[in-house]
Amino acid sequence: MSGDPEGRKLKTLENSLEIVEFVKESGGVRMDDVIEQFDMAKSTAYGYLFTLEKSGLLVKHGPEYVLGLQLLHLGECAKSRNKYYPLARKYVFQIADELGEGADFTVQEQGKLFTIYNDVESIEDPNFQVGRRFDLHNSAGGKAVLAELPRYRVNEIIDRWGLPASTSSTITDRETLLNEINKVREQGFGITDEELVKGMRSVGVAITYPDGSVFGALGVGGPAYRINDDRLFEQIPNKLLDKKQALEADLRQAHESGTLN
Secondary structure, eight states: OOSOGGGGOOHHHHHHHHHHHHHHHHTSBOHHHHHHHHTOOHHHHHHHHHHHHHHTSEEEETTEEEEOTHHHHHHHHHHTTSTTTHHHHHHHHHHHHHHSSEEEEEEEETTEEEEEEEEOSOTTOTTSOTTOEEOSTTSHHHHHHHTTSOHHHHHHHHHHHOOOOSSTTSOOOHHHHHHHHHHHHHHTOEEEESSSSTTEEEEEEEEEOTTSOEEEEEEEEEETTTSOHHIIIIIHHHHHHHHHHHHHHHHHHHHHHTTTO
16 A cells, blocks of 8 residues: 555545535536536436435435535534633624724634634624635645744745635735745734625734644625725734634633633
8 A cells, every 4th residue: 555645645535525625616406417527428427416415415416416405414413522612602793893894713723724713794794604725825824824834834835735816816926925924923813805705805813722833713804895995904913913802712711711611
């Protein structure tokens, strides 16, 4: 057996996960869509879809396959594995209420950022959906998290995921990003100005455990016409830094008292 971890990947499992991701991005697909997208024989596509349906990861509505509610259960189990996550929930709602913009709490895992809690005007907003996965380099919370990580870990993340462009404003150069991370570290918050979504600006702060390791990030985002420079560089960061201090105090208290054990 190969000692290379890449050599031990199961191609059938990888294909299955890519199909689930394709269904998620498409909102629903037919068998012919899978055949075309993955250049599969009809019998192969049927085998994958049949297996995913039997597992509950996909369900068939008429001619289309859509995500199954089994994924909701798996997601809730993943979210509940950290007993401290619920401490962040009230701050997300406080921030959204006090600033009148969408707010979220995100967590870094394997070099990506995942939304755990949110409060937005529209639950259809794809930029704040619970479970949404972001790159770190073009999200405000992601930049804030990167600023808390050692340089070698930042480089590992860049090496693994690259610096793909979401808009013409996305940072795609390693040295430029490293300089941006240094700036975030100095000011205490990250900012994106139409780097993730055109027309959207956001601010994020990292939250740390008592030992200094990263717990997650609190973030705020909204349309550029509402988030002017004063809100982007002063009002929103100040609000987030206040909530950061309060949430980190809650984490210390919970850790010291063992109330969440």
